[in-house]
Amino acid sequence: MEFNVFEYFKGYKRTTPGPMTPEEQGTSYFLAGHMGERISEHVDVYAAKAGLSRRNFLGTASGFAAAMLAVNEITGMKFFDVTKAEAADPAAAKEIKVARKPGADFIVDAHTHICWRKDGYIPGVNTSERGMWFVQLLDDLGKAMGLPNGTKDMTVENFGKLILEGSDTSVAIFNPFGFREDYGGKDMIPIEEQAEVKQRWPDRTVMLGGGLTPNQGLRETLDRMQMFVETYKISGLKLYTFDSTPQRGWWFDDQKKAYPMWEKARKLGIKNIGCHKGIPFGQFMARYAHAEDFDAVCDDFPDLNFIAYHSGWPYHAELAALKGFKPQRKNMYCEVGSTFAATVTSRPLECAHVLGTLLRDLGPDYVMWGTDSALWGNPQWQIDAFRKFQIPEQLVEGHGYPQLTTEIKAKVFGQNAARIWNLKSTASAPPAETPRIVAV
Numbered sequence: 001m002e003f004n005v006f007e008y009f010k011g012y013k014r015t016t017p018g019p020m021t022p023e024e025q026g027t028s029y030f031l032a033g034h035m036g037e038r039i040s041e042h043v044d045v046y047a048a049k050a051g052l053s054r055r056n057f058l059g060t061a062s063g064f065a066a067a068m069l070a071v072n073e074i075t076g077m078k079f080f081d082v083t084k085a086e087a088a089d090p091a092a093a094k095e096i097k098v099a100r101k102p103g104a105d106f107i108v109d110a111h112t113h114i115c116w117r118k119d120g121y122i123p124g125v126n127t128s129e130r131g132m133w134f135v136q137l138l139d140d141l142g143k144a145m146g147l148p149n150g151t152k153d154m155t156v157e158n159f160g161k162l163i164l165e166g167s168d169t170s171v172a173i174f175n176p177f178g179f180r181e182d183y184g185g186k187d188m189i190p191i192e193e194q195a196e197v198k199q200r201w202p203d204r205t206v207m208l209g210g211g212l213t214p215n216q217g218l219r220e221t222l223d224r225m226q227m228f229v230e231t232y233k234i235s236g237l238k239l240y241t242f243d244s245t246p247q248r249g250w251w252f253d254d255q256k257k258a259y260p261m262w263e264k265a266r267k268l269g270i271k272n273i274g275c276h277k278g279i280p281f282g283q284f285m286a287r288y289a290h291a292e293d294f295d296a297v298c299d300d301f302p303d304l305n306f307i308a309y310h311s312g313w314p315y316h317a318e319l320a321a322l323k324g325f326k327p328q329r330k331n332m333y334c335e336v337g338s339t340f341a342a343t344v345t346s347r348p349l350e351c352a353h354v355l356g357t358l359l360r361d362l363g364p365d366y367v368m369w370g371t372d373s374a375l376w377g378n379p380q381w382q383i384d385a386f387r388k389f390q391i392p393e394q395l396v397e398g399h400g401y402p403q404l405t406t407e408i409k410a411k412v413f414g415q416n417a418a419r420i421w422n423l424k425s426t427a428s429a430p431p432a433e434t435p436r437i438v439a440v
């Protein structure tokens, strides 16, 4: 049976009483994966060393460290930079966390969402059967991530609570959902509802426009783009090359359908153009999730930046080759939303290969951090996991991947996004000791 990376989180269960910590959330995902039983045995040993019950231990920074250490021990590769002292002694783990200096990391989450609209998604009324496939996927994911009501909890309010207040994220770039053919002729999240995020947190958010496909009519698409810029002051686009029109999709390098859009973007001063690549979900055709159209469009519009969201995973090698063999390119970017989260706890070797391939071939200046939250609830466990994640020495030697140094992590976490979106990297994350709101 095909292993569904999003389904596997369904095994996730609350393990401790009281408020959920990011550590508990992260630890639980390690335990829910296919290495779960073996990780569990290791974690129990460290809980005993710490003199804590298993239940209480899992919610500490040591529990999370112990799960990571267990992965290192089980696989025989150093995926996580954790020590035995951290895993055995909650006080030591806390000390390491606080010594990290709150605010030292400038974190731009290039990939965030709300996923709710005021009239909801009602099957047969304003949402097609196929449209419900995607809503259901997000509903299940949200519920596994601490949002009891799934998509109904992915609101503007909770965007603030979970991402801006509840994590070390400094700036969140929020992405739209269109797909109006499946949602009663209205964008899955209409731009006027999305704009509330920007209105509430103008200094800590960047708003992208979306829901554009030339298959809805080129004239209308160009007009909407102009309206997004004039009325909503968008800072870029996040588009999808698959759609639910009869054509089912389009390509960024289509000279008739797409090039007028890039010419228009250029005139309107829009420089950053993202596209969902990889993760072929729900009602959409996988072929349009391949990144081959970035090849021509990157060369033909060198003054625009093209960003492959999800990094094209699991087709990331195709994307990487478009820069690996064409090193002259300076306008092809990727971000790791959902890709990192779906692999880091249960497929660490795959996670290391994906990050290694992207960093080696696209280069450390072109890979950006993203979490796809609030679809994944609070992003803090992902941030903590990336801080600890390493590309094991065997892969550095055997594949020529760069090591995940502090400098490279700082570029990925925020500097690359700050450069292309002109963000001041002075914003400081809330102190790490602040209690995190993980569940709503």
Ligand SMILES: [Zn+2]
Pocket: 111, 113, 175, 337, 372
């Ligand atoms: Zn997304």
